[in-house]
Amino acid sequence: MTAAPDTPVRGVEVAVYQVPTDLPEADGTLRWDATTAVVVRARAGGRTGTGWTYADAATAAVVRGLLAGVVEGRSALHPQGATHAMARAARNAGVPGLVAMAISAVDVALWDLKARLLDLPLAALLGTVRQDSPVYASGGFTTYDDARTREQLAGWLDRGFDRVKVKIGESWGGAEGRDLARTRLAREVVGDGVDLLVDANGGYTAKQAVRVGRELDDLGVVWFEEPVSSEDLAGLRLVRRTLDCDVAAGEYGARIEDFAALCGTGAVDCLQVDASRCGGVTEWLRAAAVAAGHGLEVSAHCVPTLHAHLGPATPNLRHLEWFHDHERVEARLFDGAPEPRSGRVRPDPGAPGLGVTLREADVAELRIG
Numbered sequence: 001m002t003a004a005p006d007t008p009v010r011g012v013e014v015a016v017y018q019v020p021t022d023l024p025e026a027d028g029t030l031r032w033d034a035t036t037a038v039v040v041r042a043r044a045g046g047r048t049g050t051g052w053t054y055a056d057a058a059t060a061a062v063v064r065g066l067l068a069g070v071v072e073g074r075s076a077l078h079p080q081g082a083t084h085a086m087a088r089a090a091r092n093a094g095v096p097g098l099v100a101m102a103i104s105a106v107d108v109a110l111w112d113l114k115a116r117l118l119d120l121p122l123a124a125l126l127g128t129v130r131q132d133s134p135v136y137a138s139g140g141f142t143t144y145d146d147a148r149t150r151e152q153l154a155g156w157l158d159r160g161f162d163r164v165k166v167k168i169g170e171s172w173g174g175a176e177g178r179d180l181a182r183t184r185l186a187r188e189v190v191g192d193g194v195d196l197l198v199d200a201n202g203g204y205t206a207k208q209a210v211r212v213g214r215e216l217d218d219l220g221v222v223w224f225e226e227p228v229s230s231e232d233l234a235g236l237r238l239v240r241r242t243l244d245c246d247v248a249a250g251e252y253g254a255r256i257e258d259f260a261a262l263c264g265t266g267a268v269d270c271l272q273v274d275a276s277r278c279g280g281v282t283e284w285l286r287a288a289a290v291a292a293g294h295g296l297e298v299s300a301h302c303v304p305t306l307h308a309h310l311g312p313a314t315p316n317l318r319h320l321e322w323f324h325d326h327e328r329v330e331a332r333l334f335d336g337a338p339e340p341r342s343g344r345v346r347p348d349p350g351a352p353g354l355g356v357t358l359r360e361a362d363v364a365e366l367r368i369g
């Protein structure tokens with residue numbers, strides 16, 4: 001049974017969960033020991049849609065105080081309209097960053113809700129160009145010792161991943177020798193038949209990234225993510241023009257102008273987009289179109305369960321990131337989280353929406369807001 005066209009969104013609720021990491025984690029420029037998920041639920045026509053973002057707990061106050069009232073009462077069949085209205089309502093709060101993450105979580109909940117009202121998987125609601133998406137395994141934290149790094153990489157190979165990513169740029173670029181030693185270790189463990197990706201999280205200066213990058217090229221690294229800050233477009237362009245490996249950035253993009261700038265200035269070989277940060281499913285589709293207009297592919301940043309549905313609907317998709325943290329968190333918070341096979345993931349064609357259900361009673365102990 002499908003919903004009436006004017007089914008209104010009845011209630012928008014938000015909860016905050018915090019899941020400890022299995023080991024202390026750091027990349028080049030940040031350290032953490034827990035991951036916070038801000039989970040939004042929206043109801044209409046007897047169905048519940050769920051969306052989430054990995055953001056500070058303060059994001060929940062933005063959903064409650066600024067966004068819920070904008071969305072409630074609007075038709076559940078037009079998430080784009082709600083998201084446009086949320087962005088306008090948030091003008092004085094400033095949209096990039098935390099507010100964009102709040103809008104994203106609500107937008108995703110509304111898309112999940114619409115798909116459930118129409119009894120379709122979200123991927124099918126969007127319309128697909130393929131059934132599944134290539135994925136890469138991601139972790140390799142700078143806090144890991146060599147034994148743990150080896151164990152994680154070998155575990156990914158056992159699960160059939162054929163692309164892996166490790167973190168470099170340790171201590172804001174202050175540990176180049178260890179960065180390269182860990183990259184060599186990764187190459188040794190995975191062999192030559194597996195794509196090796198690295199992410200410096202903006203830890204290097206531009207010329208430093210070029211020097212490190214020449215050695216990464218020698219190791220056959222195919223992807224150098226945020227060699228410098230993603231706000232340093234000239235630095236990204238210098239690294240991109242100098243090295244063989246692809247340069248990628250975009251995970252902090254929150255406005256369509258951010259993606260247009262990364263693509264239009266020749267700063268990236270592949271645009272990263274995170275639907276849980278950029279304005280949800282609505283803005284993912286537009287960001288992917290911006291990249292396509294520049295002849296570029298997109299790669300999804302983190303949030304694997306969400307992006308598993310967006311990948312098949314994106315013609316210029318390169319791959320999705322299967323991030324160690326988020327895979328753990330999504331398996332803990334939700335029933336129905338997908339599992340990749342042979343380096344690809346396919347959303348469940350028989351499950352409506354995003355195919356996942358919050359395990360509310362089981363995760364009550366993790367709730368912090």
Ligand SMILES: [Mg+2]
Binds near residue numbers: 199201225226251
């Ligand atoms: Mg990154």
